[in-house]
């Protein structure tokens with residue numbers, strides 16, 4: 449751990465305390481003076497926001513306009529993906545397998561692939577467009593991504609026609625074989641949109657109460673160990 453000379457650490461503590469007080473004051477001000485500028489950074493440009501905003505959701509929200517089919521996808525996959533994932537998406541050496549594995553999930557050796565495991569096709573679009581080809585992420589054009597996904601679907605027997613046009617229009621017509629095995633988390637202590645309603649996203653009033661302070665709790669061990677650490681039974685994970 450970094451050690452400061454005494455004078456410095458006292459100064460550091462004062463500055464930190466001042467910053468915390470300022471932080472509290474500022475957060476109080478924020479609602480009253482939402483537009484106040486602090487002279488830090490700059491507003492993100494529209495292009496920057498667009499480059500960031502690439503998530504695709506199960507209902508198709510976020511899909512870019514475009515189209516492709518498996519026949520075209522086969523050539524793109526061979527050029528950009530097959531070196532790791534195999535010509536037929538079967539996986540080379542220990543690179544991930546993207547096809548097959550249906551009905552293996554309950555077996556001793558489950559093979560989790562896009563076809564056997566993934567609940568929604570949107571994950572394939574989001575992930576491939578965002579992260580692949582490995583080492584060269586976000587270079588795929590939307591049409592290339594649609595074509596590659598159509599090819600992966602063909603290799604997984606989810607579609608059988610290599611001319612089927614996968615596009616932002618037809619995308620949600622595809623149902624993944626394992627979707628039904630994903631169920632809502634209905635544990636009584638878990639947040640559940642169906643049960644609890646949509647979570648608050650704006651001007652949320654929180655009824656969180658501070659019940660203890662870390663310093664009082666003594667969670668930061670001093671030299672020789674904190675009281676809590678001494679009290680904890682040996683091998684306890686608390």
Ligand code: HEC
Nearest residue numbers: 528529531532533543544546560561562576580581582596
């Ligand atoms: C250099 C090797 C390499 C190339 C080329 C490559 N990938 Fe991957 N791919 C990986 C690795 C490694 C992972 C696992 C990454 C991780 O888990 O963080 C992965 C994961 C994936 C997954 C998720 C697999 C799963 O079930 O979790 C998909 C889908 C995928 N790649 C598709 C593609 C597509 C489509 C292309 C071509 C556009 C491509 N990859 C190119 C190495 C590669």
